[in-house]
Amino acid sequence: MSKTLQAIRGMNDILPAQTPAWRYLEGTFAELLDSYGYSEIRLPIVEYTELFARGIGEGTDVVDKEMYTFLDRNEESLTLRPEGTAGCVRAVLEHGLSGGGQVQKLWYMGPMFRYEKPQKGRYRQFHQIGVEVFNQPGPDIDAELIILTARLWKQLGMADAVTLQLNSLGSSEDRARYRDALVEYLKARFEQLDEDSQRRLTTNPLRILDSKNAQTQALLADAPTLADYLDDESRAHFEGLKARLDAVGIAYEINPKLVRGLDYYGRTVFEWVTDKLGAQGTVCAGGRYDGLVAQFGGKPTPGVGFAMGVERLVLLLETLGLVPAELSRAPHAYICAFGEAAELAALQLSERLRDTLPGLRVLVNAGAGSFKSQFKKADKSGAHFALILGEDELAQRVVGVKPLRDDSEQQSIGWDALAGHLAASLQLRA
Ligand code: ATP
Ligand code: MG
Numbered sequence: 001m002s003k004t005l006q007a008i009r010g011m012n013d014i015l016p017a018q019t020p021a022w023r024y025l026e027g028t029f030a031e032l033l034d035s036y037g038y039s040e041i042r043l044p045i046v047e048y049t050e051l052f053a054r055g056i057g058e059g060t061d062v063v064d065k066e067m068y069t070f071l072d073r074n075e076e077s078l079t080l081r082p083e084g085t086a087g088c089v090r091a092v093l094e095h096g097l098s099g100g101g102q103v104q105k106l107w108y109m110g111p112m113f114r115y116e117k118p119q120k121g122r123y124r125q126f127h128q129i130g131v132e133v134f135n136q137p138g139p140d141i142d143a144e145l146i147i148l149t150a151r152l153w154k155q156l157g158m159a160d161a162v163t164l165q166l167n168s169l170g171s172s173e174d175r176a177r178y179r180d181a182l183v184e185y186l187k188a189r190f191e192q193l194d195e196d197s198q199r200r201l202t203t204n205p206l207r208i209l210d211s212k213n214a215q216t217q218a219l220l221a222d223a224p225t226l227a228d229y230l231d232d233e234s235r236a237h238f239e240g241l242k243a244r245l246d247a248v249g250i251a252y253e254i255n256p257k258l259v260r261g262l263d264y265y266g267r268t269v270f271e272w273v274t275d276k277l278g279a280q281g282t283v284c285a286g287g288r289y290d291g292l293v294a295q296f297g298g299k300p301t302p303g304v305g306f307a308m309g310v311e312r313l314v315l316l317l318e319t320l321g322l323v324p325a326e327l328s329r330a331p332h333a334y335i336c337a338f339g340e341a342a343e344l345a346a347l348q349l350s351e352r353l354r355d356t357l358p359g360l361r362v363l364v365n366a367g368a369g370s371f372k373s374q375f376k377k378a379d380k381s382g383a384h385f386a387l388i389l390g391e392d393e394l395a396q397r398v399v400g401v402k403p404l405r406d407d408s409e410q411q412s413i414g415w416d417a418l419a420g421h422l423a424a425s426l427q428l429r430a
Contacts, residue, residue: 009118009124010123011124021323022310025156025317028155032152033107033131036148038106039107040107041106043110044081045081047079047081047090049069049077052083055292062082062114068080082113085132085292086292097134098134103133103134106132109129109130110128132303134302138240139244141304143241149306153272161320164270165272166252166269166270167257167259168235169266169268171231171267175226182205192216193208193215197211210257237268238268241268264289269285286307288302330361330384331384334365334383335349337389339391339394341394346365350362357422359428359429360426384425385401385403385422386400386402386404388402388410398413401413
């Protein structure tokens, strides 16, 4: 017997019961971004491996351990995108969208792929909603990104469940000087470091700062801090951001150990974190990457962005009971037709209803069945009304409208009046 085929570990089906929450989140976000003047960009899922190796950086977990890389039929190395920023920068450059210093405010959503250990909130195919802004060097836009995410939490009703963490990574020179100081400090304590951190000391020392190892964290308590290495401009940028957040009343926590896992960040980095999802608590993360465009061969172009994890946000919506009940896609009406002639009339009637009431969700029962079995199906569908078409109704050109969700009486409505009747009772717009 052949083995039943299963989905790949860490790559989830999003089942009909879950898609309403997804559409709610995606729709709320898209409307919000519209209101701030951002435009959507849609990007390929597969890119040349080199894009990520160069952009995200060798020595990062994503590039070293997590990428889905394979050879195309012509032997070129391709990779399923592990994140969206690198591809977005590539597209902006390729199509000259940031030329002449023009401001671009972009957003995208879609699947990302990382070979990680699957667990709650961490998958191998997951989804991000991301935003990237080009040619805006000041802290005002860093603030705007944070402000608009704060508005999203408010609209979703989860503002109390998330907190904002902020840090500044300074310029690349600041980071280089700090890296030297940190390496010197940790080298003297090499034996006390956990294995991962020992390895990172040569590959990516800043990442040691967010080690989960308690002994390593204890060592770091007295280590030099990045804040002491910031130059005046980075310091002013950070102060500018904080002043703007203060002005609109967005609370934040400065986390000097927040470094982010991708190499391209400088100056502002931030994360929105929740304590409601266990270990996978970061629902949105981002920062500034002023060096990335030039690194890809473009003119130096300021960039800043963030990405949020859709699965984690959906989990949070569900955990907090915030998925609105009216998201149910249950039909408004379910037509029960008895007899061949009635079945044809039902088809005509349902299409006429769809013409007049584009928002109406109407199902037509296909196939014969007793009264009892058809009503059972109508009820099970969750419909508000059963619309009954039998021989008598056909002869009189009426429909029996039977409310299924309350005890009110069945009514007989003429075919021409049906759309108006449904629109009024269901509060639909014609
Ligand atoms: P983490 O520290 O949780 O691994 P990260 O720093 O790797 O996150 P980013 O690359 O900044 O994450 O991605 C932005 C957001 O995308 C994360 O904050 C998280 O919400 C989500 N995310 C990242 N990796 C995964 C994954 N494997 N499964 C589900 N969501 C993810
Ligand atoms: Mg990660």
